[in-house]
Amino acid sequence: MATPATVEERWLAAAATVSGGLIAAHTLTERDPFRNPIGHVLRRNLAALVREFFGAMDEAAIDAAFGEIMALRSIQDLSVERAVGFVFRLRGIVREEAPQMQPAEAEARIDRLAISAFTQYLACRERLADLKLNEQLRALGVARRRTAHRGGAPA
Amino acid sequence: MADRPVSDIELKAPKGDWRDAHVELRKGTFSNASLPKDLIALGLPNPRKWQPTDLDWQLPPDWKGILLRGMRERLAKYRSFRLFMDVCVRCGACADKCHFYLGSGDPKNMPFARAELIRSVYRRYFTLSGRLFRSLADARDLTEDVVKEWFYYFYQCTECRRCSVYCPFGIDTAEITIIVRELLSLIGVSTHWVTEPAANCYRVGNHLGIAPHAFKDALDFARDELRELTGLDIEIPISRKGAEILFVMPSADYFATPHYYTLLGYMMLFHEIGLDFTVSAYASEGGNFGLFHSNDLMKRLNAKIYEEAKRLGVRWILGGECGHMWRVLHQYMDTMNGPADFLEVPVSPLTGTRFANAASTKMVHICEFTADLLYHEKIKLDPSRNDEYVVTYHDSCNPSRAMGLLEEPRYVLKRACNHFHEMPAKTIREYTFCCGSGAGLGNDENMEMRLRGGFPRAQAVRHVREAHGVNLLACICAIDKATLPTLMDYWVPGVQVAGVHELLGNALVMKGAKERTTNLRGEPLAKETANA
Ligand code: SF4
Ligand code: SF4
Numbered sequence: 001m002a003t004p005a006t007v008e009e010r011w012l013a014a015a016a017t018v019s020g021g022l023i024a025a026h027t028l029t030e031r032d033p034f035r036n037p038i039g040h041v042l043r044r045n046l047a048a049l050v051r052e053f054f055g056a057m058d059e060a061a062i063d064a065a066f067g068e069i070m071a072l073r074s075i076q077d078l079s080v081e082r083a084v085g086f087v088f089r090l091r092g093i094v095r096e097e098a099p100q101m102q103p104a105e106a107e108a109r110i111d112r113l114a115i116s117a118f119t120q121y122l123a124c125r126e127r128l129a130d131l132k133l134n135e136q137l138r139a140l141g142v143a144r145r146r147t148a149h150r151g152g153a154p155a
Numbered sequence: 156m157a158d159r160p161v162s163d164i165e166l167k168a169p170k171g172d173w174r175d176a177h178v179e180l181r182k183g184t185f186s187n188a189s190l191p192k193d194l195i196a197l198g199l200p201n202p203r204k205w206q207p208t209d210l211d212w213q214l215p216p217d218w219k220g221i222l223l224r225g226m227r228e229r230l231a232k233y234r235s236f237r238l239f240m241d242v243c244v245r246c247g248a249c250a251d252k253c254h255f256y257l258g259s260g261d262p263k264n265m266p267f268a269r270a271e272l273i274r275s276v277y278r279r280y281f282t283l284s285g286r287l288f289r290s291l292a293d294a295r296d297l298t299e300d301v302v303k304e305w306f307y308y309f310y311q312c313t314e315c316r317r318c319s320v321y322c323p324f325g326i327d328t329a330e331i332t333i334i335v336r337e338l339l340s341l342i343g344v345s346t347h348w349v350t351e352p353a354a355n356c357y358r359v360g361n362h363l364g365i366a367p368h369a370f371k372d373a374l375d376f377a378r379d380e381l382r383e384l385t386g387l388d389i390e391i392p393i394s395r396k397g398a399e400i401l402f403v404m405p406s407a408d409y410f411a412t413p414h415y416y417t418l419l420g421y422m423m424l425f426h427e428i429g430l431d432f433t434v435s436a437y438a439s440e441g442g443n444f445g446l447f448h449s450n451d452l453m454k455r456l457n458a459k460i461y462e463e464a465k466r467l468g469v470r471w472i473l474g475g476e477c478g479h480m481w482r483v484l485h486q487y488m489d490t491m492n493g494p495a496d497f498l499e500v501p502v503s504p505l506t507g508t509r510f511a512n513a514a515s516t517k518m519v520h521i522c523e524f525t526a527d528l529l530y531h532e533k534i535k536l537d538p539s540r541n542d543e544y545v546v547t548y549h550d551s552c553n554p555s556r557a558m559g560l561l562e563e564p565r566y567v568l569k570r571a572c573n574h575f576h577e578m579p580a581k582t583i584r585e586y587t588f589c590c591g592s593g594a595g596l597g598n599d600e601n602m603e604m605r606l607r608g609g610f611p612r613a614q615a616v617r618h619v620r621e622a623h624g625v626n627l628l629a630c631i632c633a634i635d636k637a638t639l640p641t642l643m644d645y646w647v648p649g650v651q652v653a654g655v656h657e658l659l660g661n662a663l664v665m666k667g668a669k670e671r672t673t674n675l676r677g678e679p680l681a682k683e684t685a686n687a
Binding site for chain 2: 033035040072132134138139146149
């Protein structure tokens with residue numbers, strides 16, 4: 001009998017092993033979040049996603065989970081394809097572990113997950129530009145404050 | 156738990172031979188090369204225009220000889236270097252302790268593996284077994300690819316020393332990194348983010364190259380703002396001969412935010428206790444990017460501190476909130492540019508406390524000084540002015556691991572704030588996780604690598620944010636103040652960053668001051684907001 005837990009473990013393995021340079025063993029087995037923060041974030045969020053996959057497919061919950069996963073994967077040495085591609089590994093896993101699920105339904109749900117994953121990946125990449133800009137503004141923080149103080153442009 | 160063995164969980168080591176030195180220099184994961192103008196200003200070798208992504212790094216013709224001679228000299232000069240090349244038993248205790256390994260999963264970021272990148276070359280050229288048996292002894296030839304690999308991985312080490320806390324032999328990979336960067340600098344391989352501030356510092360006295368009149372301007376502005384905030388005229392004396400104390404701070408305190416609010420905090424404190432002090436337009440930078448380049452450059456940049464103390468005729472030196480500045484001051488200054496026998500052992504003029512721990516350097520950390528004032532009830536605080544903040548404390552690597560400054564900042568914070576929560580034990584104090592941007596890595600172009608390196612720290616902040624609603628990360632390091640806000644915005648949005656003395660300044664009750672309605676950032680106090 002398939003359980004979401006089985007799906008979760010297999011999906012986690014897939015996510016960890018496609019991560020370039022990741023030592024999958026450490027990612028998968030070390031449970032201390034501060035000795036294995038990557039594994040911890042993957043595990044926590046994949047669990048949430050599997051719950052949604054077998055449940056209500058709540059959009060906000062899915063986006064939040066992928067938001068965290070993609071924050072990580074978008075700054076690793078991964079191509080977009082590899083960063084997002086692990087979502088499609090769910091196809092085979094679900095086919096084997098949850099044969100009771102209608103293939104069309106499973107496909108539709110995986111597609112929705114993939115769209116969220118891709119959107120979150122892009123959002124993370126875009127955030128990098130803002131981070132750089134804000135950091136530069138803070139580096140000139142005193143000059144900006146002075147300008148604002150003297151009635152110039154806003155700080 | 157899974158209800159059957161899962162076949163596709165592959166517990167295997169990564170593919171490939173670790174000895175393969177080739178590195179993929181992906182945008183976002185390395186720092187730009189030094190500019191020729193800065194190398195020329197500093198009198199450093201091989202100034203040229205190049206970038207790490209170039210195929211040809213334009214190394215000097217005898218680059219290999221230069222590096223091997225450099226290694227030989229340093230093996231003879233630094234006993235620690237020789238020891239660290241010989242004693243690692245590859246026990247693995249340090250393996251999962253480096254934030255760059257934890258955030259990137261790249262095995263060459265395991266501290267022993269990082270050190271192995273030079274150890275393998277050491278074995279090849281400096282041990283009999285390596286000379287005779289090469290690969291059997293895990294010895295590698297020194298090639299251009301190895302040089303590129305060193306550049307990539309030794310500029311991915313923030314010299315934070317977390318690994319050394321766990322090593323049974325006390326191997327300090329940071330010291331190895333310092334030596335490798337020094338070797339690379341001999342052939343003109345260094346980074347812009349390190350050599351530009353160093354060159355500015357060498358010529359003008361501070362990282363940004365702020366000239367004395369602009370320095371004065373910035374401090375005059377602080378005085379204006381303090382007048383508005385407190386109603387008091389808080390003078391900031393510059394290069395005043397005969398003052399009792401020289402106060403040295405990182406230059407970011409007077410040009411960047413949130414550092415600047417810490418500067419306001421210091422000055423309010425000094426005014427309130429009537430401290431006889433001066434800042435200096437010459438020693439206008441406590442930070443020392445020389446540390447991230449070579450011992451020689453660190454020494455040259457540091458020399459101004461004692462020189463200025465002597466010229467101004469002060470009795471002792473007080474230092475502001477900075478990380479690597481304190482590593483240099485505490486661990487190297489006395490040996491490099493001392494003895495400071497023209498100064499006195501620091502004694503607090505308010506409490507009479509003799510800072511015997513600073514008997515040789517003659518320099519006291521502002522947190523020690525303030526904690527002592529609080530302990531002796533010399534200042535009054537109203538912590539409710541910080542009530543909008545739920546605070547946690549990031550131990551900056553250098554003050555915590557290089558100085559053991561663990562209690563004093565906490566003592567100040569707990570008196571200045573009503574809501575304080577620690578992050579998990581294995582992520583603070585001597586076990587603290589680095590911000591991921593120290594040691595000259597904190598630049599734009601290296602952003603992705605920094606976010607990887609800072610990920611473990613951010614996870615610990617996130618933990619207390621979820622558990623206690625923490626919304627402010629306090630710290631005592633200028634690099635932290637520049638880069639932790641970025642880290643928080645990315646990993647834990649909603650958490651601000653502040654210096655310990657900003658929070659102290661918020662809470663400080665000052666004689667004759669008008670009633671405070673805003674904090675040092677000009678934001679309404681929590682009670683004002685509640686009354687509105
Ligand atoms: S803990 Fe020390 S001895 Fe053990 S592998 Fe790391 S550096 Fe080597
Ligand atoms: S000193 Fe810090 S950054 Fe360098 S290898 Fe050790 S833990 Fe990593």
